[in-house]
Amino acid sequence: MGSETSEDSDTIMDWENTRGPVYDVHVDFESEMTKLADRVSDAAETWGRHYEGVDMRNFHRNLSVPILRPRLPNRVCKAKEELIDSAFKIIELAAGPSGMISIATSQVNTIMLPRNPSKAKELAMPGANVSLQVQFISAIKWLLHFKIFDRIPERAVMPYDSLADEANVPVSELKRMLRIAMANHVFYEVDGKAVSHNRFSWKLARDGDVIHGLPFFCDTVMPAIENMIDRTTRWQASDSDEDHRTAQNLAFDDDLDFDKFSTQKEEAHGYTRLMSLLSSGRSLPSTCLAEVAHGTIDWYSLGEGAIIVDLDSRSSCSWELAELFPHLRLHVHAPLGTIDAMKDHVKTNNPDLLNRIEFRSTDQAIARSANVYLLPGLTHRRTDKEMTETLTKIFRHSMDFDSQIIVIESLLPKRGWSTMALGRISQCRNITMWQLQNCGDRTLHALEMLAKAISEIFSSRVTLVGQTAR
Numbered sequence: 001m002g003s004e005t006s007e008d009s010d011t012i013m014d015w016e017n018t019r020g021p022v023y024d025v026h027v028d029f030e031s032e033m034t035k036l037a038d039r040v041s042d043a044a045e046t047w048g049r050h051y052e053g054v055d056m057r058n059f060h061r062n063l064s065v066p067i068l069r070p071r072l073p074n075r076v077c078k079a080k081e082e083l084i085d086s087a088f089k090i091i092e093l094a095a096g097p098s099g100m101i102s103i104a105t106s107q108v109n110t111i112m113l114p115r116n117p118s119k120a121k122e123l124a125m126p127g128a129n130v131s132l133q134v135q136f137i138s139a140i141k142w143l144l145h146f147k148i149f150d151r152i153p154e155r156a157v158m159p160y161d162s163l164a165d166e167a168n169v170p171v172s173e174l175k176r177m178l179r180i181a182m183a184n185h186v187f188y189e190v191d192g193k194a195v196s197h198n199r200f201s202w203k204l205a206r207d208g209d210v211i212h213g214l215p216f217f218c219d220t221v222m223p224a225i226e227n228m229i230d231r232t233t234r235w236q237a238s239d240s241d242e243d244h245r246t247a248q249n250l251a252f253d254d255d256l257d258f259d260k261f262s263t264q265k266e267e268a269h270g271y272t273r274l275m276s277l278l279s280s281g282r283s284l285p286s287t288c289l290a291e292v293a294h295g296t297i298d299w300y301s302l303g304e305g306a307i308i309v310d311l312d313s314r315s316s317c318s319w320e321l322a323e324l325f326p327h328l329r330l331h332v333h334a335p336l337g338t339i340d341a342m343k344d345h346v347k348t349n350n351p352d353l354l355n356r357i358e359f360r361s362t363d364q365a366i367a368r369s370a371n372v373y374l375l376p377g378l379t380h381r382r383t384d385k386e387m388t389e390t391l392t393k394i395f396r397h398s399m400d401f402d403s404q405i406i407v408i409e410s411l412l413p414k415r416g417w418s419t420m421a422l423g424r425i426s427q428c429r430n431i432t433m434w435q436l437q438n439c440g441d442r443t444l445h446a447l448e449m450l451a452k453a454i455s456e457i458f459s460s461r462v463t464l465v466g467q468t469a470r
Contacts, residue, residue, distance in 0.1 A: 032093065033090065033093060033094075036086045036089050036090045036093070037090065039082055039086040040083060040086045040087055040090065042079075042082075043079040043080070043082040043083035043086065044079075044083055046075065046076060046079035047076060047079050047080060047083060050073075050076045050079075091103070092185060092200075096203070097186075097199075097200045097201075097203040097204045097207065097210075098203070098204070098207045098209060098210055098277065100184070100200070101137075101140070101204070101207075101210050101214065101277065102277050102278055102425050102428075103424070103425065104133040104136055104137055104184070105137060105214075105217055105274075105277065105278065105425075105428060106278070106424045106425045106427070106428030132180075132183065132184075133184075135180050136180055136181065136183070136184050137214065137217065137218065138218060139176075139177045139178075139180040139181050140181060140186070140204075140210075140214055141214055141215050141217075141218040142177050143177055143178070143181060144210075144211060144214065144215060145215070146167045146168075146169055147167065148163070148167060148174070148177075148178070149201060149204065149205035150205060151163060151166050151167060152187075152195060152196065152197055152201075153197075154197060154202065156196065157190045157194045157195070157196045158194055158195055158196065159193060159194045160174060160175055160178075160193060160194060160195065163195065178195055181201070185198070185200055186198070186200045186201045186204065187200075187201045188201075208273060209273045209274070209276045209277040210277065211273075212269055212270050212273040212274075213270060213273035213274035213275075213276065213277040214274075214277075215270060216267060216270030216271055216273065216274050217274055217432075219267075219270075220248065220251075220265075220267060220270070220271075220436070221274070221432055221435060221436070223248075223251035223252070224246070224247040224248040224250075224251045224435040224436060225247070225435060226247075226251065227247040227248075227250040227251045228247045228435060230247075230250055231245070231246060231247040231249075231250055234250070242383075242438065243257040243258060243383065243386070243437055243438055243439070244256060244257050245438065246258070246434075246435065246436060246437060246438050247435045247436075248261065248435060248436045248437075257437075258381075258436050258437045259335060259381075263335055263336075263337040263338075268335070268337070268338060271436075274432070275410075275429065275433075278425055278426075278428055278429035278432065279410055279429065297372070297404065297406070297463065299321075299324075299325045299328065300325070300327070302327075302328070302371045302372070303327070304327045305327065305329055306327065306328055306329065306371040306372075307328075307329050307330075307331065307367060307370040307371055307372075308321065308328050308329070308330045308331070308370065308371065308372045308374055309330075309331045309333070309366060309367050309370045309372070309373045309374065309398075310330060310331065310332045310333060310374045310376065311333050311362075311366070311373060311374065311375050311378060311390075311394075312333055312334065312335075312362050312375070312378045312381075317374070317376045317408070318330045318332045318357060318374075319345075319346050319349075319350070319353050319357060322353045322356055322357055323350060323353065326356075328356065329356050329357075329358075330356060330357045330358070331358050331360055331366075331367050331370070332357055332358070332359050332360065333360050333361065333362050333364065333366070334359065334360075334361070334362065335361070335362060336361040336362075336363075339359045339361065342359060343359060366393075366394065366397075366398045367398070368397070368398050368400070369398070369399070369400040369403065370398070370399075370403060371402070371403065371404070372403070372404050372405075372406060373394055373398065373399065373403065373404070373405045373406070374405075374406050374408070375405065375406065375407045375408065375409075376408040377408065377409060377410070378390075378407075378409075379407060379409050379442065379447065379450075380409060380410060380433055380439065380440060380441045380442070381433070381437055381439060382439055383438055383439045384450060386439075387450060388450065388453065388454065391405070391450070391451070391454055391458070392454050395454060395455070395458045399461070403461070404461055404462075404463065405461060405462045405463070406462075406463045407447065407462060407463070407464050409441070409442070409447065409464070410429075410441055411441060411442065411443060411444050411447075412426060412430055412440070412441040412442055412443050412446075413426055413443075426441070429441065444464060447464050448464065451464075
């Protein structure tokens with residue numbers, strides 16, 4: 001990636017034209033954050049004085065009586081808009097480009113869930129902003145599809161007409177999509193005739209989670225969202241958590257479980273990237289490396305030729321372990337359609353590892369008496385019933401007295417343990433998995449109870465490594 005500075009004066013964007021250098025490639029973050037915080041403080045003071053003595057709703061109260069508020073004079077209306085505008089800019093500055101996409105994605109899921117007319121009144125206030133996020137996500141997907149991010153040079157301005165010709169799209173439609181993006185401070189318009197990158201758009205153009213995860217959200221998750229009520233109505237019996245009875249099944253009129261669906265549609269990579277996007281930028285593979293390899297157990301104590309069984313792998317965790325610990329041998333179970341790609345990746349980066357890594361499909365037998373059975377990111381893709389069956393099978397038929405199980409998983413935070421933004425994102429991730437697979441993230445306590453339900457002995461031999469939003 002090139003430098004984020006430029007000597008081309010045409011690409012230098014000032015505060016007034018961009019609604020803040022927060023979105024510029026030339027920005028002093030500390031001074032701009034301080035300036036925005038001061039604006040929020042001043043606007044909040046004006047707002048607060050106007051409402052002094054008036055009972056206000058807050059996030060922790062549910063008032064059943066109406067509140068009479070005084071009419072807003074112009075200065076208070078102006079303070080209100082300044083408060084909202086500056087607060088949004090602070091969020092965008094703090095979250096960064098991919099963080100804003102994940103927040104917008106969580107808002108899209110929120111606004112699309114209710115279809116009950118009785119909810120219209122309570123959705124009236126947040127609806128306008130969240131509806132904008134629906135259009136924003138759709139516009140970004142359109143811009144990615146036609147490679148608009150890549151067609152605009154890093155350090156130059158590109159006329160709309162030239163860009164439309166190169167992308168082979170109508171110029172009027174291109175302007176509409178770009179201006180929706182610009183309403184969320186992605187890209188920068190020059191003299192109403194051309195467009196250039198700003199800091200947000202340039203970083204998004206190189207964010208793999210956005211490039212691959214966002215189209216998956218639009219193409220697969222959004223249709224599933226539309227079918228949630230029908231899913232509950234049709235399958236509200238006791239077996240409603242079956243993995244082929246989901247909102248996604250109704251949306252695509254099939255009876256495939258999600259693994260088969262994602263393999264057939266070549267969507268597995270998009271799903272993984274979306275989950276990473278909805279994990280606050282910390283993907284599961286990095287958790288595996290940092291937490292498992294450097295602290296969960298003493299890997300060297302396992303001895304030469306120790307066997308590690310990676311069950312249903314979707315990450316690079318196994319070959320990272322193989323690189324770190326040359327005495328280990330690994331059996332990697334993965335969906336059949338992904339094995340060739342995994343082998344090619346290892347062969348390209350470190351072919352010697354293929355002497356110690358054996359790839360197997362998820363249908364093949366699990367090795368008996370392995371030293372460690374590794375479950376990286378498996379539990380959130382399985383219902384309680386499926387997880388109990390899987391763990392019981394390993395415990396009864398594969399493990400011996402010295403074997404261990406290590407479960408590595410993103411955890412659902414306890415209520416009140418995360419900020420509102422991160423809490424919203426984690427709940428969006430959770431409900432997205434339910435829409436596609438009838439399962440989702442669990443709290444640490446829920447995983448512990450799942451292990452204890454099998455047996456106390458089994459529970460004592462399970463190591464849980466989790467990551468929560470923070």
